[in-house]
Amino acid sequence: xxxxxxxxxxxxxxxxxxxxxxxxxxxxxxxxCTIDKFFSLDNLNNLMCNTTVRFLIAxxxxxxxxxKGTDLSAGRQAALAAxxxxxxxxxxxxxxxxxxxMPEMNMWVVLLIVLALGAxxxxxxxxxxxxxxxxxxxxxxxxxxxxxxINLIYTNAQPIGGFTDSFKAFFNWKFLPIGDFKGxxxxxxxxxxxxxxxxxxxxxxxxxxxIYAIGGNENAAEVSGVNVRSRKTLIYxxxxxxxxFAGFLMTGKSGGASASMGVSYELEAIAGCTIGxxxxxxxxxxVGGILIGVLVFELLKIILQFVGAxxxxxxxxxxxxxxxxxxxxxxxxxxxx
Amino acid sequence: xxxxxxxMRGVCKSFPGVKALDxxxxxxxxxxVHALMGENxxxxxxxxxxxxxxxxxxxxxxxxxxxKVTIKDPLEALKMGIAMVHQELQPIxxxxxxENIFLGxxxxxxxxxxxxxxxxxxxxxxxxxxxxKVRMDFDPKQMLGELSVSQMQSxxxxxxxxxxxxxxILDEPTSSLTSNEVEALFRIIEDLKADGVAIVYISHxxxxxxxxxxxxxxxxxxxxxxxxxxxxxxxxxxxSKMVGRELTNLYPERHNVPGDVVFEVENFTSINPKxxxxxxxxxxxxxxxxxxxxxGAQRTELMxxxxxxxxxxxxxxxxxxxxxxxxxxxxxxxxxxxxxxEDRRATGILGVLSIADNISVASLKKYLDFGVMIxxxxxxxxxxxxxxxxNIKTPSSKTQIxxxxxGNQQKVLIGRWLANNPDxxILDEPTxxxxxxxxxxxxxxxxxxxRAGKSIIMIxxxxxxLIGMSDRIMVMCDGRVxxxxxxxxxTQENIMELATQFEKV
Numbered sequence: 001x002x003x004x005x006x007x008x009x010x011x012x013x014x015x016x017x018x019x020x021x022x023x024x025x026x027x028x029x030x031x032x033c034t035i036d037k038f039f040s041l042d043n044l045n046n047l048m049c050n051t052t053v054r055f056l057i058a059x060x061x062x063x064x065x066x067x068k069g070t071d072l073s074a075g076r077q078a079a080l081a082a083x084x085x086x087x088x089x090x091x092x093x094x095x096x097x098x099x100x101x102m103p104e105m106n107m108w109v110v111l112l113i114v115l116a117l118g119a120x121x122x123x124x125x126x127x128x129x130x131x132x133x134x135x136x137x138x139x140x141x142x143x144x145x146x147x148x149x150i151n152l153i154y155t156n157a158q159p160i161g162g163f164t165d166s167f168k169a170f171f172n173w174k175f176l177p178i179g180d181f182k183g184x185x186x187x188x189x190x191x192x193x194x195x196x197x198x199x200x201x202x203x204x205x206x207x208x209x210x211i212y213a214i215g216g217n218e219n220a221a222e223v224s225g226v227n228v229r230s231r232k233t234l235i236y237x238x239x240x241x242x243x244x245f246a247g248f249l250m251t252g253k254s255g256g257a258s259a260s261m262g263v264s265y266e267l268e269a270i271a272g273c274t275i276g277x278x279x280x281x282x283x284x285x286x287v288g289g290i291l292i293g294v295l296v297f298e299l300l301k302i303i304l305q306f307v308g309a310x311x312x313x314x315x316x317x318x319x320x321x322x323x324x325x326x327x328x329x330x331x332x333x334x335x336x337x
Numbered sequence: 338x339x340x341x342x343x344x345m346r347g348v349c350k351s352f353p354g355v356k357a358l359d360x361x362x363x364x365x366x367x368x369x370v371h372a373l374m375g376e377n378x379x380x381x382x383x384x385x386x387x388x389x390x391x392x393x394x395x396x397x398x399x400x401x402x403x404x405k406v407t408i409k410d411p412l413e414a415l416k417m418g419i420a421m422v423h424q425e426l427q428p429i430x431x432x433x434x435x436e437n438i439f440l441g442x443x444x445x446x447x448x449x450x451x452x453x454x455x456x457x458x459x460x461x462x463x464x465x466x467x468x469x470k471v472r473m474d475f476d477p478k479q480m481l482g483e484l485s486v487s488q489m490q491s492x493x494x495x496x497x498x499x500x501x502x503x504x505x506i507l508d509e510p511t512s513s514l515t516s517n518e519v520e521a522l523f524r525i526i527e528d529l530k531a532d533g534v535a536i537v538y539i540s541h542x543x544x545x546x547x548x549x550x551x552x553x554x555x556x557x558x559x560x561x562x563x564x565x566x567x568x569x570x571x572x573x574x575x576x577s578k579m580v581g582r583e584l585t586n587l588y589p590e591r592h593n594v595p596g597d598v599v600f601e602v603e604n605f606t607s608i609n610p611k612x613x614x615x616x617x618x619x620x621x622x623x624x625x626x627x628x629x630x631x632x633g634a635q636r637t638e639l640m641x642x643x644x645x646x647x648x649x650x651x652x653x654x655x656x657x658x659x660x661x662x663x664x665x666x667x668x669x670x671x672x673x674x675x676x677x678x679e680d681r682r683a684t685g686i687l688g689v690l691s692i693a694d695n696i697s698v699a700s701l702k703k704y705l706d707f708g709v710m711i712x713x714x715x716x717x718x719x720x721x722x723x724x725x726x727x728n729i730k731t732p733s734s735k736t737q738i739x740x741x742x743x744g745n746q747q748k749v750l751i752g753r754w755l756a757n758n759p760d761x762x763i764l765d766e767p768t769x770x771x772x773x774x775x776x777x778x779x780x781x782x783x784x785x786x787x788r789a790g791k792s793i794i795m796i797x798x799x800x801x802x803l804i805g806m807s808d809r810i811m812v813m814c815d816g817r818v819x820x821x822x823x824x825x826x827x828t829q830e831n832i833m834e835l836a837t838q839f840e841k842v
Contacts, residue, residue: 200710203711204709204710204711205709205710205711206701206702206705206711209694209697209698209701209711210698210701212687212690212694213687213690213694213698216687216688216689216690216694217683217684217685217686217687217688219683219684220678220683220684220685220686220687221687221698222646222665222666223644223646223666223676223678223684223685224666224670224698224699224753225666225667225670225671225699226667226698227665227667279689281689282689283687283688283689283690284689
């Protein structure tokens with residue numbers, strides 16, 4: 001016998017399944033209707049630009065989370081990539097150039113160098129986690145402080161600016177201008193590109209299937225012929241690349257770089273993943289969910305900004321949202337037993 | 338007062354799909370050692386867990402010192418004076434002996450007259466006393482993890498004694514002990530007997546049973562068979578009572594014809610000295626080789642060693658004369674060996690993933706387009722083919738595997754291995770925890786595979802299943818292969834005899 005579900009029941013099921021998303025949608029409707037300019041293309045662009053960086057980091061960390069790991073070094077790794085990018089795209093005639101011996105480089109070459117470095121740091125993390133058997137929480141905590149130290153030392157804790165015109169031009173490029181609206185920033189397309197790439201990886205490749213298998217049951221995956229150690233190393237390497245890309249965008253977006261960027265971005269990314277349904281018990285998570293999770297956070301920040309709240313309230317509200325989301329996620333599994 | 342310290346009567350206990358206990362009973366005299374015997378799965382441990390309050394009984398009663406009682410949980414059992422030393426010890430290695438013994442009931446004192454704190458002096462003094470009682474002279478402050486398994490066991494017994502127990506359950510206490518350690522244990526048991534403790538002794542080792550126990554209760558298939566005074570009993574009598582079940586036609590007719598020897602294992606030895614050693618056997622094409630033995634015979638460990646889950650020191654594995662190098666499961670799979678592991682939950686199913694993901698995970702490389710992209714249609718075909726062939730009952734290929742019944746999960750896992758078209762298929766307890774109907778279907782699948790020329794190794798703890806399905810039976814005891822029996826000549830008695838050939842030290 002099939003149970004009939006009426007449309008109201010279905011709607012109720014959706015609401016029950018995504019209470020935080022629904023709550024935010026309602027909240028933004030209320031804010032949008034009461035405050036001018038909330039529903040504007042400028043604000044939308046602002047939201048998407050902020051989301052892009054966080055989304056890339058969240059994609060990186062999602063592989064770690066699905067395999068029951070974590071990565072606390074994401075923000076610091078992104079910051080290192082950001083300052084490196086900054087150093088390499090400084091104008092040759094800029095007075096306080098950090099490395100005056102360096103030739104002016106093409107920004108795409110810079111990107112490649114930064115990504116390669118991200119891959120190296122990620123691989124080191126992966127090796128520590130999977131071959132030295134250090135719990136991911138501890139391993140990435142160590143990497144986090146090491147990377148931060150390196151970043152402070154070589155930049156002398158000084159901010160970096162004076163970028164080449166071509167670099168600035170790339171980040172100022174906009175598309176789809178409508179009336180007064182100058183268009184969306186071009187680099188938000190990277191979010192789309194990497195979203196699609198990760199979707200493909202998670203759903204269509206053996207590597208993606210193995211990630212879910214390891215998260216579902218590491219021992220069973222090993223018995224089924226998955227080389228768990230090398231797969232995990234690959235996951236952390238991919239994550240490193242994503243943080244590096246995010247760092248590159250951070251520098252371009254803000255027009256400057258410093259070692260203090262990216263603080264606690266990893267926590268926002270982990271929180272976003274969790275709200276987006278990446279299970280803390282492993283084996284579950286989708287790219288769509290991650291995007292929604294990250295959007296929820298950025299939307300929340302913008303709402304608080306629009307209602308004129310002290311920006312420091314952000315932290316309190318975010319913490320509450322994360323705890324609520326995870327508590328509900330765990331409850332789903334508790335209820336099944 | 339009745340003559341018994343404790344009586345359990347008419348105990349029934351069902352788990353989903355299995356009736357584990359069917360009117361079982363057990364009556365214990367004070368000051369006597371009562372052996373509880375039966376095959377693997379006869380319900381001995383389940384009965385003990387009911388007594389100790391780990392499981393609740395569906396039916397039946399417990400009469401303790403003449404009073405009818407209900408035991409809700411182990412804590413209550415302990416308070417009443419019932420203690421249990423488990424088959425698998427669960428100590429806290431990083432704490433001291435004293436803390437392990439008094440865990441949860443530390444002696445307290447008042448600091449500054451009002452702050453309750455643990456009275457360490459009294460705890461360690463009491464511990465020293467207790468250790469003396471079980472003839473051990475350890476420092477009570479020594480870390481438990483520094484002791485050997487047998488020493489830990491003595492500590493466990495000391496813990497039981499410290500609870501002033503009147504009933505002590507020993508579940509396979511000697512399975513990991515050397516003969517000297519066994520003697521030490523027997524001395525402790527004699528002391529406890531003299532103190533009037535009623536002891537339940539579960540073991541497979543006949544000579545021990547006949548030596549130490551005063552009475553024997555035998556169980557079979559969760560039922561009570563009988564209780565006898567130990568004096569005058571013989572090993573043969575006990576075995577016949579343990580296995581005396583009628584064989585009905587629960588197995589398909591076998592038409593597979595074993596061919597040439599294809600798979601050879603020589604001198605295979607574990608890195609763990611207590612595990613499998615010097616194992617030699619051969620397997621023919623199209624043969625079903627049963628592997629029998631008692632719990633702890635290291636059958637699973639041997640097969641996991643062959644499959645690369647566990648490490649070995651010496652030994653070679655050959656397939657059709659060619660030596661295989663296997664250091665991890667992936668190597669075994671790549672060379673045509675597959676293994677259905679014993680514990681479905683721990684090393685089999687990917688619980689939260691779908692049927693399709695579970696069935697395809699070991700053979701994903703076969704469904705790629707352009708070398709990178711998984712063709713979902715091919716995976717779906719694989720699922721549908723298996724669903725049809727093995728009659729897997731599932732709403733869809735996207736259903737989470739953890740929502741299926743045990744039998745259907747097992748079929749999905751068999752499908753996972755068949756997708757790779759292996760030459761040698763190792764099945765470790767393929768029908769454990771599966772209901773009768775699904776069992777027959779799985780037997781049919783095994784027979785079909787053998788007929789198609791696959792070589793099959795099947796570990797089973799069910800005698801009837803071994804005899805009913807095997808062309809040949811390899812029997813192990815305590816890490817060694819103790820003999821081979823032709824399937825036609827196999828009886829429960831001759832298997833049991835080989836399975837209990839412990840090395841005399």
